[in-house]
Amino acid sequence: MDLERIRALYDFNRWANGRVLEAAGKLSWEQLTKDLKNSFPSVRDTLVHIMAAEWIWLERWKGTSPKALLNASEFPTVSTIRTRWGEVEREQRQFISGVSEESLKRVVAYINLKGDPYKYPLWQLLQHLVNHSTYHRGQVTTMLRQLGAKPVETDFLVYFDTVLK
Template sequence: MTCKDFVTLFEYNRWANDCVLTAAAKLHDEQFTRNLSNSFPSVRDTLVHMMGAEWVWLQRWKGISPGALLAPSEFADFAALRARWTELMREQMNFINHLTEAALEQEISYINFKGQNWRYPLARMLQHVVNHSTYHRGQVATMLRQLGATPVSTDFLLFFDQAR
C-alpha cells in the first residue's frame, strides 16, 4: 500500500468512527453504560477501548510505549469521550498525512503492556489499527441493536459513495 492508500484508509476509519459515535450519541446515559455482556461490557467501554487502542498505536508510531490503555472511568459521559476522540482523530490524520513511502517500510519497536518487546513495519501497524476498529465497530452495531437503537452502516464502499 502507498501513502495515498493509507490516507484513504484512515479517512475511511475516521468517517466510520464518526458514524458510530453519531449513533451512540442518541443513547441515554443508562443505555451508554449498560452492561450487555459483550467483549467489553457496554457501548461506552467498547468505544473507549477502540479510542484507547488508536491512541496507544499513535503513541507507538511516535516512539512512545504507553503502559496502559485509557480507562472507561476517565469518560463520565458521551461528550467527554467524543471530545477526546475528535482530538485524537485530528492528531492521527496529521500523522498519516505526513507519512513518506520510506516511513511505511520502517520497522518500529515498542514494548507491549506485558513488558515484551515487539517490532513491526509501520505499514502493518497501520493496517492493524483500521482492522481492529472495524472489528469493534461491528460489536457496537450489535450492542446498539440490543439497546433498541439503530446501528449505522460503515461499509468501506459506502464511504466512497457518501464522499462523492
C-alpha cells in the same frame, strides 16, 4: 500498501468512527453504560477501547510505549469521548500527513502492555489499527441492536458511495 491507500483508510476510519459516535450519542446514559456481556461490557466501554487503541498505537508509532490504556470511567458521556477522540484524530491526521512511501517501511519497535517487545513495519501497524477499529465498531453495531437503537452503516464501500461520490 501504498501511502494513497493508507490515507484513504484513515479518512474512512475517521468517518466510520464519527458515525458510530453519532449513533451512540442518541443513547440514554443507562443504555450507554448497560452491561451487554460483550468483549467490553458496554457501548461506552467499547468506544473508549477503540479510542484508546487509536491513541496507544499513535504513541507507539511516535516512539513511545505507554504502560496503560485510557480508562473508560474517565469518559462518562459520549461528549467526553468525542472530545478526547477529536484530539487523538487531530494528532493521528498530523502523523499520517508526515508519512512518506519510504517511512511506511520503517520498523517500529514497541513494548506492549504486558511488557513484551515487538517490531513491525509501520505500514502493517497502520493497517492493523484500522482493522481493529472496524472489528470493534461491528461490536458496537450489534450492541446498538441489542438496545433497540438504530445502528449505522460503516462499511468501506458505503463510505465511498456516500462520501466520495
